[in-house]
Amino acid sequence: MARTRTSPTDPLTLEVVQLIGSVVARYYEEYEQAAAQHALTGAQARVLGLLSLAPMRMREIAHELKCEPSNVTGIVDRLESRGLVERRADPADRRVKRAAVTAVGAETAAELRDGLDFAREPLATLSREERVVLRDLLARMLSPDVSGTTSSPSGATSSPSGA
Amino acid sequence: MARTRTSPTDPLTLEVVQLIGSVVARYYEEYEQAAAQHALTGAQARVLGLLSLAPMRMREIAHELKCEPSNVTGIVDRLESRGLVERRADPADRRVKRAAVTAVGAETAAELRDGLDFAREPLATLSREERVVLRDLLARMLSPDVSGTTSSPSGATSSPSGA
DNA sequence: TATTGTTATACTCTATAACTATA
DNA sequence: TATAGTTATAGAGTATAACAATA
Known part of the structure; x- marks a missing residue:
């Protein structure tokens, strides 16, 4: 299992790690802030955002959020009570409920996406070539396996996509 | 106040934004997981982690966490009840309390840091030059103002470091 | 009077366990 | 019996408002 520790004390690596931490913190802030502007948690x-892409079963939502299904009940309840989401019965299996955005919900989701300037705006200061480089480096960070070398089969990253 | 929208539909930019979202989600997961391994939220x-760098006043902690000071009371209470942190009086101003890690707390913080492999391990697959490029691109994302010159001296980002 | 930290309160998210209605 | 969703419960983080001690 050789844990291939990446010389944690390498100054350059530490610097990059810290920068990533800053990006993460900033992104989260902006996300919460954008949500709050629509009175959403x-x-x-x-x-x-998930439902704006496609209706989903309660259990699927829980899986995407990486939380227990019981929690989804309350979250969808609150969205539903505000008319942003609705529950639909599944004709094939009457145990299943599919949550789907309403027209208003879809609109809110779109506004929410547009409000997320942080990740997009600073990118404008980068040239097209630089963005390509950044894309490739980030992609390799997310799936280290492609390098064909180093290690862990751990593949199947199945896109967290939550945030 | 021209809102300088960055052509939100540019496919390349969208791709990078999505990658950043994935990195953020993955980083957060790993962080929560590492915390949970020490029975910490x-x-x-x-x-x-903050206190392991230096003791801080309750209000400072709140500022770093970007939450209300009243919330810090409970968080520090829980850390203190587990012997990881202690409150110290400030001789100069008796209203102030400084929270500081105990020896055990410092050790736990160090283990916690070592447990954060995500940001560090994938970086090993990048060459030194690539890491330099990544560092510079991330730095520019975090301080778009420097646009003129390429290499901001990483100027005092005051590291949110929270995450 | 202003500031520091706390308490009190209410809401949301979270996990766990038990329940229902289906299958 | 197993599964989908819910309810019930408890712990934690959060914001707001009010309070004590100190400045």
Whole structure:
């Protein structure tokens, strides 16, 4: 299992790690802030964003959020009570409920996405070539396996996509 | 106040934004997981990490966490009840309390840091030059103002470091 | 009077366990 | 019996408002 520790004390690596931490912190801030502007919590905004792509079963939502299904009930309840989401019965299996955005919910989700300037705006200061480089480096960070070398089969990253 | 929208539909930019979202999600997961391995919540781990750098007043902690000071009371209470942190009186101003890690707390904080492999391990697959490029690109994302010159002296980002 | 930290309160998110209605 | 969703419960983080001690 050789844990291939990456010389944690390498100054350059530490610097990059810290920068990533800063990006993460900043991104989260902006996300919560954008959600709050629509009087939504982070979790509610995430669910609304997910459902704006496609209706989902309660259990699927829980899986995407990486939380227990019982929690989804309340989150969808609150979105539903505000008319942003609705529950639909599944004709094939009457145990299943599919949550789906309403027209208003879809609109809110779109506004929410547009409000996320942090990740997009600073990118404008980068040239097209630089963005390509950044894309490739980030992609390799997310799936280290492609390098064909180093290690861990750990593949199947199945895109967290939550945030 | 021209809102300088960055052509939100540019496919390349969208791709990078999505990658950043994935990195953020993955980093957060790993952080929470590392915290949980020490039976700490994310907030507790963040405070412990902050205090491991230097003792802080309750209000300062709140500022770093970007939350209300009243919340810090409970978080520090829980850390203190586990012997990871202690409150110290400030001789100069008796209203002030400084929270500081205990020896055990410092050790836990160090283990916590070592447990954060995500940001560090994938970086090993990048060459030194690539890491330099990544560092510069991330730095520019975090301080778009420097646009003129390429290499900001990483100027005092005051590291949110929370995450 | 202003500031520091705390308490009190209410809401949301979270996990766990038990329940229902289906299958 | 197993599964989908819910309810019930408890712990934690959060914001707001009010309070004590100190400045």
